[in-house]
Amino acid sequence: DAGVTQSPTHLIKTRGQQVTLRCSPKSGHDTVSWYQQALGQGPQFIFQYYEEEERQRGNFPDRFSGHQFPNYSSELNVNALLLGDSALYLCASSLRGPPREKLFFGSGTQLSVL
Amino acid sequence: KNEVEQSPQNLTAQEGEFITINCSYSVGISALHWLQQHPGGGIVSLFMLSSGKKKHGRLIATINIQEKHSSLHITASHPRDSAVYICAVTGTASKLTFGTGTRLQVTL
Numbered sequence: 673d674a675g676v677t678q679s680p681t682h683l684i685k686t687r688g689q690q691v692t693l694r695c696s697p698k699s700g701h702d703t704v705s706w707y708q709q710a711l712g713q714g715p716q717f718i719f720q721y722y723e724e725e726e727r728q729r730g731n732f733p734d735r736f737s738g739h740q741f742p743n744y745s746s747e748l749n750v751n752a753l754l755l756g757d758s759a760l761y762l763c764a765s766s767l768r769g770p771p772r773e774k775l776f777f778g779s780g781t782q783l784s785v786l
Numbered sequence: 787k788n789e790v791e792q793s794p795q796n797l798t799a800q801e802g803e804f805i806t807i808n809c810s811y812s813v814g815i816s817a818l819h820w821l822q823q824h825p826g827g828g829i830v831s832l833f834m835l836s837s838g839k840k841k842h843g844r845l846i847a848t849i850n851i852q853e854k855h856s857s858l859h860i861t862a863s864h865p866r867d868s869a870v871y872i873c874a875v876t877g878t879a880s881k882l883t884f885g886t887g888t889r890l891q892v893t894l
Contacts, residue, residue: 705882709827714790714872714884728881760827764882774831775819775874775882782827 676765678778685753686786693748693781697765701776704746706738707762709780715762721746722768750783758785789813792873792885799892805860807888809873812854820847820858821872823887829872832858863892 677696685691697704703722707715717730721740740746744765750757763778791810799805809818820832833840833847835856840847844863849856860867873885 707882707884714874714886715829715882717881717883720881730881762827762829774834775821775829776831777821777829780827780829 676763676776676778678761678763678781680781681779682782682784684784684786687753687755689753689785690749690751691753691783693750693761693763693783694745695748695763695765695778696745697763698776701765701767702744703766703768704740704744705764705766706746706748707764708732709760709762711759718748753785755785758783788885789883790873790875790885792871792888794888795886796889797891799863799890801864801892801894803863803892805863805867805890805892807858807871807873807890809856809858809885810854811856811873811875811883813875813877813883815875815877817876818849818856819874819876819882820856821874823870823872825869832871860890865892865894868892 675698679694705720706718709715718732719729720727724740735751737749760780760782762780765776789812793808818835822830835849844861846859868891870887870889872887874882
């Protein structure tokens with residue numbers, strides 16, 4: 673049973689470019705949440721998807737957008753990249769509703785913006 | 787003030803020592819999570835708590851809902867316990883809010 677998988681593991685982009693990160697949830701999970709973790713900081717919530725819609729959003733600009741597919745996998749898109757977008761992007765999957773079990777995270781995508 | 791505060795920020799211990807990491811939060815929660823993050827980024831969930839105490843091997847987690855406080859204890863610490871330990875809470879809106887983490891280094 674595969675856990676949460678993310679791709680790619682590392683990515684280098686330049687300012688102004690666009691990037692797409694991908695996440696496949698743990699088998700049986702229907703909800704995907706995305707987090708940004710800057711170096712030395714705790715993760716910050718970006719947004720959460722279930723039933724193919726964005727359900728909650730953190731304090732991130734519209735340059736950050738996402739999508740969820742019918743198979744529950746998800747993409748995170750960032751447009752007009754800034755140097756400050758360099759971070760580890762983490763995906764977590766869960767079942768919709770109140771937490772009933774431990775969290776499951778992917779290994780993350782390390783994004784470097786030059 | 788952050789909604790989730792952890793202490794200490796950094797901790798160095800010798801192998802075999804008993805370790806305590808503290809987490810305080812200021813919002814209503816439905817659950818509190820203790821997470822472990824090793825260099826390279828991967829996060830592993832250690833515990834989910836909504837009340838009382840849980841134990842897994844050498845790890846013990848407790849929560850006091852009235853005081854909005856949780857502790858993670860590591861008994862007989864080992865160098866492989868070296869990692870960043872993160873406290874996170876699930877609020878009423880089901881989104882996670884994280885502490886900034888406690889960096890633990892266990893030496894021989």
